[in-house]
Amino acid sequence: MRRYFAFLWDCARLSFVGDWRYHAWMTVLTALALTGLYAWCQQLVHGLVTTGMTDQVSWGLYIANFTYLVGLAAAAAMLVIPVYIYRNLHLHDVVIFGELLAVAVIIMCLLFVTVDLGRPDRALHLFRRFNFPISMLTWDVIALNGYLLLNLHICGYLLYCAYRGRTPTKVFYVPFVFVAIVWAVSIHTVTAFLYVGLGGRPFWNSAIIAPRFLASAFAAGPAFIILTLQVVRHYTSHRVSDDALLTLRRIVQVAMLINMFLLGCEVFTEFYTDSAHVASARYLYFGLAGRTALVPWIWTAVAFNLLATLLLVVPSSRGLRVLNSACVLAIVGIWIEKGMGLIVPAFVPTPLGEIVEYYPTGREVLVCLGIWAFGLLLYTIFVRISVPVLAGELTYQRSCGGLPVPSERETRPQPTGGDVS
Amino acid sequence: MNAGERSDAGSSPTGANTSGPRLTRRGFLRKGAAVAAGASAAAAALSPLKDLAPEDVPSLAQFLQKHYKEMTPPEKEAVLNRITREVKDRYGVAATVTDPLPLTGVEFVYALNISRCIGCRKCVHACVAENNQSRAPEMQYIRVLQMEKGSIDLERSAHHYDPPLVPDEASYYLPVQCHQCAKPPCVKVCPVEATWQEPDGITVIDYDWCIGCRYCEAACPYWARRFNFTAPQVPADKLNPDLGYLSNRPRPKGVMEKCTYCLHRTRRGRMPACVEVCPTGSRKFGNVLDPDSEVAYILRHKRVFILKQDVGTLPRFFYYFDERGSRYHEPIAPVLPEEGA
Incomplete structure (x- = not known):
């Protein structure tokens, strides 16, 4: 137990150590996170009236970000599957970065749901009356928290073993890795079912939402990881091979193609049928009764997604510059499409046919920025800690094992990588 | 928070190392300043909470209040009394708060x-x-x-x-x-x-x-x-x-x-x-x-x-x-949607 606390203490200590760029980055993120906290405190005082949400459009930017981030958490599974099932060793050394991303992203998801609550002070009511298995929201509570715990366990165990200089015992983590793969699929499916199960919202009430969720998640998640790994490679001593990135490229490529195909299926069904059910989709893509708030957004997303798909299928995306552009386009395109593009149109028009548009307020945007900053802050710390720990530069032996205390230079990462961003 | 350069501090929580913590005056001041800046930033971020209305902060009784279906009759009585008190305090109105139960044989x-x-x-x-x-x-x-x-x-x-x-x-x-x-x-x-x-x-x-x-x-x-x-x-x-x-x-x-x-x-x-x-x-x-x-x-x-x-x-x-006929009423002025009751 004492050793475990020493581990936690060393991790906490290490998260404050870095060069000026690391400190500047962390300071900016902290400031943004605190600004978001400030805006949320204002929301607690005045109520959700500080947001752009109304009785007509009762979910907005918070739930949109939540939905997107559930997808991002899939990144872990998409790294784990090639390594543990197909024995693709290119990705072996980077799997943990995907799992750490999942931890940070799920925490962001939980924060986005919390800030969306009218009465966060009553969140504990979930422990006292839990409408399981009837309410899909209770399923989502279990799915998300379970996924968080699984990934926390896997990462924590591997890091702690490295810290103690032991070889991880397979039975303590490999079964959890396989459970986590299935669980990763479940978090999307369950989150999609949140929306799909509502008969009064024809825009959501479609079986294709869950498969589209998975396809876009498996594109956006690994795309994010491709970018992250390059940052890790640039700023730390951790080695990431180009082969690892190219393996991920193929995953993004296939997922993106499937995603575009499913989008086409949906668009065809809606617009060729042209029934009354098409109103929300028409609002999203073309505007309804002169209200067009989402139209520029969704066409940006369509353009980005198409361009990303195109870039990913041409051979030149084996070059990192083209690949990175494609990844950024896919991440932003899917963020719009799986966020605002999925949530808001379902509320326009309302079930009684009223058209009220939704515009997020500045405070709402600040809360979102704050949560994103906090998530990045967490992820930066995770990477900051895990790189030296996995490299064996920070161990219990060195820290408090009676060996001479290493000089400052030794406990800190190699000169090439004093910082992570 | 970003507590500044920490490498000057001792690296061992147990004190098992031989050299012991080295804490220079300069390092201490820098760390102190960073901690103070962090603490004040956090306090500033939380500052809107001082405007929370008293009724927005749940009392212990409210926090522990049971779900409606789990309340025993005396517990429900206490809750109804609390609400009566709250209405009195807030509106100056002596209200009767009751909980009429569904009648059998009625839908x-x-x-x-x-x-x-x-x-x-x-x-x-x-x-x-x-x-x-x-x-x-x-x-x-x-x-x-x-x-x-x-x-x-x-x-x-x-x-x-x-x-x-x-x-x-x-x-x-x-x-x-x-x-x-x-x-x-x-x-x-x-x-x-x-x-x-x-x-x-x-x-x-x-x-x-x-x-x-x-x-x-x-x-x-x-x-x-x-x-x-x-x-x-x-x-x-x-x-x-x-x-x-x-x-x-x-x-x-x-x-x-x-x-x-x-x-x-x-x-x-x-x-x-x-x-x-x-x-x-x-x-x-x-x-x-x-x-x-x-x-x-x-x-x-x-x-x-x-x-x-x-x-x-x-x-x-x-x-x-109705099967036949429709309007039984002379035209009258509607109440506008914006008008209060």
Whole structure:
């Protein structure tokens, strides 16, 4: 137990150590996170009236970000599957970065749901009356928290073993890795079912939402990881091979193609049928009764997604510059499409046919920025800690094992990588 | 927080290292400054909380209060007394807070005659006055749709009509409120069972249990639920002091509310406020299990339909029309949607 606390203490200590760029980055993120906290405190005082949400459009930017981030958490599974099932060793050394991303992203998801609550002070009511298995929201509570715990366990165990200089015992983590793969699929499916199960919202009430969720998640998640790994490679001593990135490229490529195909299926069904059910989709893509708030957004997303798909299928995306552009386009395109593009149109028009548009307020945007900053802050710390720990530069032996205390230079990462961003 | 350069500090929490912590004066000052900056930034971020209204901070009794269905009679008594006290403190009104229980052998249904309704919106405002909805911004449980004749397409309805006189000859009117469905999707989705269907068919909300996730609002196909986006404002002289725990007692901010068929009235043999105020007799209410009731007669003999039958929620709210003739009422001035009750 004492050793475990020493581990936690060393991790906490290490998260404050870095060069000026690391400190500047962390300071900016902290400031943004605190600004978001400030805006949320204002929301607690005045109520959700500080947001752009109304009785007509009762979910907005918070739930949109939540939905997107559930997808991002899939990144872990998409790294784990090639390594543990197909024995693709290119990705072996980077799997943990995907799992750490999942931890940070799920925490962001939980924060986005919390800030969306009218009465966060009553969140504990979930422990006292839990409408399981009837309410899909209770399923989502279990799915998300379970996924968080699984990934926390896997990462924590591997890091702690490295810290103690032991070889991880397979039975303590490999079964959890396989459970986590299935669980990763479940978090999307369950989150999609949140929306799909509502008969009064024809825009959501479609079986294709869950498969589209998975396809876009498996594109956006690994795309994010491709970018992250390059940052890790640039700023730390951790080695990431180009082969690892190219393996991920193929995953993004296939997922993106499937995603575009499913989008086409949906668009065809809606617009060729042209029934009354098409109103929300028409609002999203073309505007309804002169209200067009989402139209520029969704066409940006369509353009980005198409361009990303195109870039990913041409051979030149084996070059990192083209690949990175494609990844950024896919991440932003899917963020719009799986966020605002999925949530808001379902509320326009309302079930009684009223058209009220939704515009997020500045405070709402600040809360979102704050949560994103906090998530990045967490992820930066995770990477900051895990790189030296996995490299064996920070161990219990060195820290408090009676060996001479290493000089400052030794406990800190190699000169090439004093910082992570 | 970003506590500055820490490498000067001792690296061992156990003190097992040989050299011991080295803490220079400069390092100490820098660290201290960083900690102070961090602490003050965190305090600044939390500073809006000092404006929290006292009633927004739950007391221990409120925090530990049980779910409505788990309360024992003495516990419920204590809660009702607490609410009476709160109403007294906040509005200076001596209210009676009760919890009338569903009556056995009673299932309430509503029937609305669209041949007669003239779209005057008196029901909307009688409801607001009876049920103590927020006046600023005004919350309304009933939405009257002005429909194009020849169309049942809700998307072509006018929600904010305000001609000098109603009815408009080219339209008919379709008032919508909670349909008290027998298969309520709002109840299904609630993660904490804060809303449920009572044995007399009324779907209610425990305002002290709702966490404000608004999933029920997304699930409702009749747009019948409302959320308190801010603390409801009811002037003290407008407060209806006849309060029911599950219906019209003052609500806190951040929770859902909806039509309860005025259960504090109807479970005591009175009519809902909207029925009472209707100048045309378009609104009928009663116990469908009683074969002699007016609603039972209407369901047996009139041309009855339900709205959005395709969503399959089995509403207890029926629309009907007369076989012949339509308007029984002289034109009168409507109440505008923006006007207070």
